[in-house]
Amino acid sequence: xxxxxxxxxxxxxxxxxxxxxxxxxxxxxxxxxxxxxxxxxxxxxxxxxxxxxxxxxxxxxxxxxxxxxxxxxxxxxxxxxxxxxxxxxxxxxxxxxxxxxxxxxxxxxxxxxxxxxxxxxxxxxxxxxxxxxxxxxxxxxxxxxxxxxxxxxxxxxxxxxxxxxxxxxxxxxxxxxxxxxxxxxxxxxxxxxxxxxxxxxxxxxxxxxxxxxxxxxxxxxxxxxxxxxxxxxxxxxxxxxxxxxxxxxxxxxxxxxxxxxxxxxxxxxxxxxxxxxxxxxxxxxxxxxxxxxxxxxxxxxxxxxxxxxxxxxxxxxxxxxxxxxxxxxxxxxxxxxxxxxxxxxxxxxxxxxxxxxxxxxxxxxxxxxxxxxxxxxxxxxxxxxxxxxxxxxxxxxxxxxxxxxxxxxxxxxxxxxxxxxxxxxxxxxxxxxxxxxxxxxxxxxxxxxxxxxxxxxxxxxxxxxxxxxxxxxxxxxxxxxxxxxx
Amino acid sequence: xxxxxxxxxxxxxxxxxxxxxxxxxxxxxxxxxxxxxxxxxxxxxxxxxxxxxxxxxxxxxxxxxxxxxxxxxxxxxxxxxxxxxxxxxxxxxxxxxxxxxxxxxxxxxxxxxxxxxxxxxxxxxxxxxxxxxxxxxxxxxxxxxxxxxxxxxxxxxxxxxxxxxxxxxxxxxxxxxxxxxxxxxxxxxxxxxxxxxxxxxxxxxxxxxxxxxxxxxxxxxxxxxxxxxxxxxxxxxxxxxxxxxxxxxxxxxxxxxxxxxxxxxxxxxxxxxxxxxxxxxxxxxxxxxxxxxxxxxxxxxxxxxxxxxxxxxxxxxxxxxxxxxxxxxxxxxxxxxxxxxxxxxxxxxxxxxxxxxxxxxxxxxxxxxxxxxxxxxxxxxxxxxxxxxxxxxxxxxxxxx
Numbered sequence: 054x055x056x057x058x059x060x061x062x063x064x065x066x067x068x069x070x071x072x073x074x075x076x077x078x079x080x081x082x083x084x085x086x087x088x089x090x091x092x093x094x095x096x097x098x099x100x101x102x103x104x105x106x107x108x109x110x111x112x113x114x115x116x117x118x119x120x121x122x123x124x125x126x127x128x129x130x131x132x133x134x135x136x137x138x139x140x141x142x143x144x145x146x147x148x149x150x151x152x153x154x155x156x157x158x159x160x161x162x163x164x165x166x167x168x169x170x171x172x173x174x175x176x177x178x179x180x181x182x183x184x185x186x187x188x189x190x191x192x193x194x195x196x197x198x199x200x201x202x203x204x205x206x207x208x209x210x211x212x213x214x215x216x217x218x219x220x221x222x223x224x225x226x227x228x229x230x231x232x233x234x235x236x237x238x239x240x241x242x243x244x245x246x247x248x249x250x251x252x253x254x255x256x257x258x259x260x261x262x263x264x265x266x267x268x269x270x271x272x273x274x275x276x277x278x279x280x281x282x283x284x285x286x287x288x289x290x291x292x293x294x295x296x297x298x299x300x301x302x303x304x305x306x307x308x309x310x311x312x313x314x315x316x317x318x319x320x321x322x323x324x325x326x327x328x329x330x331x332x333x334x335x336x337x338x339x340x341x342x343x344x345x346x347x348x349x350x351x352x353x354x355x356x357x358x359x360x361x362x363x364x365x366x367x368x369x370x371x372x373x374x375x376x377x378x379x380x381x382x383x384x385x386x387x388x389x390x391x392x393x394x395x396x397x398x399x400x401x402x403x404x405x406x407x408x409x410x411x412x413x414x415x416x417x418x419x420x421x422x423x424x425x426x427x428x429x430x431x432x433x434x435x436x437x438x439x440x441x442x443x444x445x446x447x448x449x450x451x452x453x454x455x456x457x458x459x460x461x462x463x464x465x466x467x468x469x470x471x472x473x474x475x476x477x478x479x480x481x482x483x484x485x486x487x488x489x490x491x492x493x494x495x496x497x498x499x500x501x502x503x504x505x506x507x508x509x510x511x512x513x514x515x516x517x518x519x520x521x522x523x524x525x526x527x528x529x530x531x532x533x534x535x536x537x538x539x
Numbered sequence: 540x541x542x543x544x545x546x547x548x549x550x551x552x553x554x555x556x557x558x559x560x561x562x563x564x565x566x567x568x569x570x571x572x573x574x575x576x577x578x579x580x581x582x583x584x585x586x587x588x589x590x591x592x593x594x595x596x597x598x599x600x601x602x603x604x605x606x607x608x609x610x611x612x613x614x615x616x617x618x619x620x621x622x623x624x625x626x627x628x629x630x631x632x633x634x635x636x637x638x639x640x641x642x643x644x645x646x647x648x649x650x651x652x653x654x655x656x657x658x659x660x661x662x663x664x665x666x667x668x669x670x671x672x673x674x675x676x677x678x679x680x681x682x683x684x685x686x687x688x689x690x691x692x693x694x695x696x697x698x699x700x701x702x703x704x705x706x707x708x709x710x711x712x713x714x715x716x717x718x719x720x721x722x723x724x725x726x727x728x729x730x731x732x733x734x735x736x737x738x739x740x741x742x743x744x745x746x747x748x749x750x751x752x753x754x755x756x757x758x759x760x761x762x763x764x765x766x767x768x769x770x771x772x773x774x775x776x777x778x779x780x781x782x783x784x785x786x787x788x789x790x791x792x793x794x795x796x797x798x799x800x801x802x803x804x805x806x807x808x809x810x811x812x813x814x815x816x817x818x819x820x821x822x823x824x825x826x827x828x829x830x831x832x833x834x835x836x837x838x839x840x841x842x843x844x845x846x847x848x849x850x851x852x853x854x855x856x857x858x859x860x861x862x863x864x865x866x867x868x869x870x871x872x873x874x875x876x877x878x879x880x881x882x883x884x885x886x887x888x889x890x891x892x893x894x895x896x897x898x899x900x901x902x903x904x905x906x907x908x909x910x911x912x913x914x915x916x917x918x919x920x921x922x923x924x925x926x927x928x929x930x931x932x933x934x935x936x937x938x939x940x
Contacts, residue, residue, distance in 0.1 A: 396662060397660075397661045397662040398662050398664070398667055401666070401667040401668070403669070403676055405677070406673050406677075409673050409674060409677065410677070413674060413677075416678075417677060417678055430798065432797045432798070433797065434674065434678075436793070436797065440792075440793045440794055440797045440798045441794070441798055442792065442794050442798070442800075463694065463799075463803055464690035464691075464693045464694040464697075464803045465690060465693050465746075466685075466686040466687075466689040466690050466693065466745045466746050466748075467686075467743075467745065467746040468682060468683050468685065468686030468689070468744070468745040468746075469742075469743060469744055469745065470663075470664055470683035470684075470685055470686065470744055470745060471681050471682055471683040471686060472667070472681075473681055477745075477746075478680070478681045478682065478683075478686065480680035480681065480682055480686065481680075481690055481693070482690060482694075482803065482928065484799050488799060489797065489798075489799070490796070490797060490798070490799050491796075491797070492679060492680045492682070492687075492796070492928070493680060494680045494681055500746060505693055505694065505696075505697035506697070516677070516678065517677070517681075526677060528677070528678045
């Protein structure tokens with residue numbers, strides 16, 4: 054049996070109420086009041102599509118031995134690199150074998166499901182098993198644009214395999230249309246969209262039914278056979294029209310989470326799919342459709358194994374972990390949309406030495422340290438000579454992945470002097486649970502969340518940006534575990 | 540069994556510039572200013588100097604690498620010059636090199652000089668640089684010196700269950716005291732007494748350190764000429780001599796940064812260097828025997844923790860001693876009688892020699908009464924370079940011969 058083995062999701066912690074945007078930019082286009090309901094999830098200053106996709110991929114390996122992972126397919130239209138395979142950054146963050154298939158899928162927003170079909174086909178063909186498909190986007194609309202209200206940041210992921218399948222794959226149908234409703238040129242930062250009525254009526258209104266009908270015809274099914282229909286469509290009116298046209302009951306159509314997250318682009322279908330799997334029951338028939346430069350439609354049937362898997366966070370867990378971003382200008386500065394003076398200190402050059410990055414890539418991307426086989430003490434970064442003064446064993450260690458260990462705050466500070474786009478810079482010594490310590494940046498928190506002895510988890514983040522050379526560096530940060538609503 | 544350095548080397552002369560924002564001065568100007576004073580104090584000629592050690596830390600915006608700077612600035616006649624760089628211990632390392640050169644019998648007279656020009660940086664604080672190498676530059680925290688030292692306070696508070704309010708109060712007293720002392724010192728960078736309330740109410744730089752808990756950075760130079768006791772006695776038969784009693788350096792082993800035994804409430808290196816220095820100097824009870832100290836108060840919390848690391852205050856009691864005025868100029872062991880890094884200033888590699896300059900002049904009774912330490916016997920200097928979990932500590936003890 055080929056199908057979905059596990060699922061996960063990630064929604065960044067910060068949410069920007071759309072009325073805050075409207076309050077600042079409504080003057081430019083008062084009609085945007087129509088788009089100003091709810092909030093959008095926004096990546097923290099140190100998050101991007103790669104880090105969010107990593108988080109979703111980690112989530113979907115909850116309870117699964119990562120040595121089984123057979124590949125990483127990453128889908129996005131907002132990769133941090135045009136040349137440097139981002140899937141390798143994600144596989145590195147999962148500290149999985151490097152003898153696996155890795156690929157980036159990009160271009161149209163349907164790339165997430167196209168990657169999924171590629172993974173399903175590989176599993177069916179027996180050429181790659183347990184491939185994680187993870188999709189994320191962090192798209193930008195210009196200030197005051199419809200897209201600024203429409204877009205949100207997030208990631209969805211599934212693992213595809215032949216064992217312990219929770220949703221059996223039944224088949225797919227794809228279309229590819231050079232229908233340019235949205236576009237970004239090779240060097241363009243902001244989305245540009247054509248007339249909304251055309252997108253709504255011809256784009257969603259025709260292509261989604263076309264894909265669904267194509268799939269049903271291929272599989273000998275009817276649209277009404279599905280217990281849950283998962284498709285992206287920003288426009289409420291168009292959704293109603295599609296539902297009516299296809300005969301879908303509203304309760305069978307998966308919520309887009311538009312008012313909680315926003316349109317997450319390439320991630321949207323997988324994010325909704327992942328959320329749907331949280332509620333799925335054995336026997337449910339799921340219809341997954343994507344949209345953007347054409348459509349993919351996929352059919353799944355949920356198995357009894359669905360009861361055995363639960364992601365650590367899941368989309369709903371991630372959604373519940375929230376904090377208000379009450380400052381629109383801060384969002385603009387984080388995204389590099391308005392210039393902000395960070396001081397001369399911020400202008401000091403920091404070269405990325407690629408030889409070093411390769412030599413130490415397991416430590417940097419995978420938070421892999423060394424564990425002394427003499428005294429058992431974990432240490433990070435890996436040490437040739439054991440740091441335990443009572444041990445001192447030489448070259449007697451094995452690698453240890455520390456990213457999932459969690460830890461406890463040993464000391465901390467909140468620093469107004471260090472140059473950052475998100476002051477104060479918070480950091481401190483963290484003791485890994487089980488031994489070893491390192492000094493980490495803290496993120497997704499305020500100083501009030503920091504206390505000696507407080508628990509942290511680790512999150513793969515953007516560590517450093519070199520704007521001159523357009524280099525984004527990644528490393529792990531510590532996220533204080535705070536009781537939500539506290 | 541090695542005997543150590545005690546009483547094998549004496550200081551023949553010293554010099555020190557005014558520290559501060561020396562916008563008008565090139566590093567060469569600073570070096571010459573301190574050197575000429577030192578040469579006159581020593582009563583020798585330049586050609587008598589057989590070897591020199593030059594301390595400088597931030598080479599990128601300062602004097603560059605190597606020993607050439609000193610040879611060329613002072614026009615030393617093709618004299619050996621060795622540059623020492625060991626974070627904030629760089630100046631004391633230069634002094635150590637000169638002392639060992641003399642003590643070994645290789646040279647009769649040697650020069651140690653520290654020079655640091657930091658105010659060409661363009662911004663406050665130390666210049667951002669990959670001080671711990673490229674790997675840490677890639678993965679280390681987005682930190683500044685105050686934030687890295689500030690963590691001593693959070694770890695100390697947790698370890699000894701001393702409330703942060705009390706630590707803040709003691710830190711404020713430290714800064715208040717240094718400003719009191721610095722105000723009296725014409726060579727100090729900052730010469731204004733600051734009321735406790737202003738210190739306590741200052742803006743936060745790195746929790747829990749406020750503005751007055753942080754020393755600034757300065758330009759400056761200080762130097763010493765050292766020789767053997769025999770030569771010094773011949774040259775200065777009618778003067779007290781200041782003798783080197785101990786010189787110790789301790790460098791982090793990684794156990795603070797990477798192993799979980801370290802308590803984070805003080806510096807292992809200082810504890811080790813102090814232990815060895817007291818032994819080398821023949822000091823049994825430092826709280827009773829040390830007369831005065833110049834310690835590394837880059838931040839008030841560093842001085843706070845150092846009082847325990849040096850075995851002056853018992854573990855967990857530094858705040859009580861500090862608040863009782865034990866380290867004030869009229870206290871039992873005046874600490875930072877010249878204003879310390881906080882007010883005298885901190886041109887990194889000049890600081891160790893500046894501290895020795897203060898001890899030297901106090902021991903010789905050269906300062907006016909309002910800032911003189913009464914009847915000093917042993918003076919201790921202490922530098923801590925790097926950050927609490929990976930650092931270099933140097934300690935020197937000097938006393939009358």
